[in-house]
Amino acid sequence: MGFMGSVEKLLCGIQYLLPHRLLSRLVNAFMRIRFVPLKALQIWVVGGLAGVNWEEAKSDDAADYATFNEFFTRELKKGARLQDPDPAAFTSPADGRISQCGRITNDRLFQAKGHHYSLRTLLGNDPGFAEFSNGFFHTVYLSPKDYHRVHMPMDGKLLKMIHVPGRLFSVASYTVRQVPNLFARNERVVCLFQTTHGPMAVIMVGAMLVSSMETVWAGTITPPYARRVVSGDWSRRDIVLKKGDELGRFNMGSTVIVLLPAAAVASLVELGPNDEVQVGMKLGRLR
Secondary structure, three states: OOOOHHHHHHHHHHHHOOHHHHHHHHHHHHHHOOOOHHHHHHHHHHHHHHOHHHHHHHHHHHOOOHHHHHHHHEEEEEOOOOOOOOOOOEEEOOOOOOOEEEEEEOOOOEEEEOEEEEHHHOOOOHHHHHHHHHEEEEEOOOOOOOOEEEEEOOOOOEEEEEEEEEEOOOOOHHHHHHOHHHHHHHHHEEEEEOOOEEEEEEEEEEOOOOOEEEEEEEEEEOOOOOOOOEEEEEEOOOOOEEEOOOOEEEEEOOOOEEEHHHHHHHEEEOOOOOOOOOOOEEEOOOO
């Protein structure tokens, strides 16, 4: 093992000892401070260090954001993100970088070299997991500079939302390489949709210092953090979202995983780890 590998192991070892939820609650409060001088400092310092692209924001005036969290989950200008024109395309749900993508092998998804994790566990042991066996997945990592709203990869009707409890490890690349079963260990919100091509899952994965996840139909999901798996049937509420519609948002960065069954996908765009994607960018074509 090289020097960098040893450093990664040390940093990940420290994470096992940290009070994940307490730290995330503190960040949750810190991001919602309304004291104007401090809020403005947060925006300019963190935004500057992260390299946020202000030109895309609907407002480039820090005074228009009541809290740092409002800035972090900022809306973009109209037309800043356009959907791929191919009607058969399914598209990226978020801005960020590809962590991994490709084929699901039976019940296993590839996390990083030496690590796979369980599809069934990822979906909170929901019986519908089998529909995605041998299907396809895309894992998109959002960094602090990225746009933090999550959008629909294709048209779909919401069937179920599952809030799965877990830890809140960082989802940075070094942690993905070192922590086994990371995405099936972290707290997550699983959104299951019915589409004209079969089921689709969009999974919002929490992470260290990600103080909150929310959806457009249920509002804030975390906090409070889950103590047990909570599965809600939304099929009778007629919640239909079109491709590109906002689905939810992260209040700090994290990861989105999209699952599709094998029969739905005709081809994938050639993408690999660290390739940049944006909302609306084609990930593949549907049959």
